[in-house]
Amino acid sequence: MLNSAWAAGKVFEYLDRKPLQKEAGQLEPASLKGHLTFRNVTFCYHTKPDTPAPAPALKGVSLEVRPGKMTALVGPSGGGKTSCVSLLERFYEPQEGEVLLDGLPLHSYRHQYLHRKMVMVSQDPVLFSGSVRDNIAYGLEDCSMEMVTAAARKANAHGFICQLEQGYDTDVGERGAQLSAGQKQCIAIARALVRDPQILILDEATSCMDLDTQLAMQQVVTGAEGQTVLVVAHRLKTVEEADHILFLEDGSVVEQGTHQQLMAKRGRYHRLKEKLFADLDSAEDSLSGAHGGSQPKAHTN
Numbered sequence: 001m002l003n004s005a006w007a008a009g010k011v012f013e014y015l016d017r018k019p020l021q022k023e024a025g026q027l028e029p030a031s032l033k034g035h036l037t038f039r040n041v042t043f044c045y046h047t048k049p050d051t052p053a054p055a056p057a058l059k060g061v062s063l064e065v066r067p068g069k070m071t072a073l074v075g076p077s078g079g080g081k082t083s084c085v086s087l088l089e090r091f092y093e094p095q096e097g098e099v100l101l102d103g104l105p106l107h108s109y110r111h112q113y114l115h116r117k118m119v120m121v122s123q124d125p126v127l128f129s130g131s132v133r134d135n136i137a138y139g140l141e142d143c144s145m146e147m148v149t150a151a152a153r154k155a156n157a158h159g160f161i162c163q164l165e166q167g168y169d170t171d172v173g174e175r176g177a178q179l180s181a182g183q184k185q186c187i188a189i190a191r192a193l194v195r196d197p198q199i200l201i202l203d204e205a206t207s208c209m210d211l212d213t214q215l216a217m218q219q220v221v222t223g224a225e226g227q228t229v230l231v232v233a234h235r236l237k238t239v240e241e242a243d244h245i246l247f248l249e250d251g252s253v254v255e256q257g258t259h260q261q262l263m264a265k266r267g268r269y270h271r272l273k274e275k276l277f278a279d280l281d282s283a284e285d286s287l288s289g290a291h292g293g294s295q296p297k298a299h300t301n
């Protein structure tokens with residue numbers, strides 16, 4: 001049986017994950033623009049010894065996530081989106097090429113500094129058994145109630161939190177069992193926003209929300225003033241607003257531009273939009289009708 005100790009342990013494990021590379025960077029600059037660059041990055045998942053290496057997940061990828069802008073990674077399954085995020089989080093190191101932050105190798109920054117400045121929200125965020133407030137303020141020493149509620153409002157969570165029996169003091173249950181998947185994502189986004197990170201990475205972070213909640217999240221997704229936002233998404237509803245869209249396929253960036261530019265090009269993005277996203281949009285439309293937009297629950301991926 002899973003218990004709260006296990007869940008809390010998972011949170012610590014998640015938040016404190018150390019990079020695989022032993023090299024300990026020491027940089028902690030006072031100001032950070034949040035400019036991310038992949039320069040000729042080739043990355044292959046570690047394989048067992050004596051087995052043939054699989055095809056690289058990323059093949060000589062060069063891309064830019066511009067400071068203060070919203071960039072979206074899109075493309076078919078297996079294209080390499082999550083691999084890019086994993087390299088940014090330093091769960092892995094590329095075999096070739098470099099990942100840079102403000103022009104300097106990511107590994108030259110202090111691990112804790114990167115954790116503060118670059119916050120990622122995943123599709124299936126981990127909540128621990130404890131109050132909603134503690135889950136949002138997790139790990140912050142000076143986090144007032146005002147900060148918690150402000151972040152929850154931005155994350156479209158304040159409304160449903162207030163409807164819980166004990167509001168912000170409600171215990172979310174083992175691994176957030178009392179909340180819907182979409183509500184957990186809203187709380188995870190509030191937890192990210194309360195830290196006011198320079199770089200916000202949303203990896204399918206709104207996938208379990210209904211369409212209305214996703215649209216209400218638009219302001220978060222497009223970022224606060226000066227904040228760099230990287231969104232990994234299959235849906236194009238929010239991605240259409242991105243300053244820059246990178247289309248990854250088979251480990252390479254095959255197209256990039258704004259939504260309008262890519263649609264006009266009538267290439268891969270256009271085809272995927274027409275084929276896959278038209279289906280998703282109609283599924284989402286019927287779901288949002290069914291749910292009325294107030295209770296995020298369904299996962300339509």
Ligand SMILES: Nc1ncnc2c1ncn2[C@@H]1O[C@H](COP(=O)(O)OP(=O)(O)OP(=O)(O)O)[C@@H](O)[C@H]1O
Binds near residue numbers: 083
């Ligand atoms: N942990 C892993 N170990 C081995 N191979 C992996 C691992 N994760 C991903 N891959 C492989 O790397 C390639 C890129 O996968 P990745 O998850 O980055 O794609 P993606 O675009 O995020 O796909 P999706 O949209 O389905 O999440 C795929 O061929 C995938 O099978």
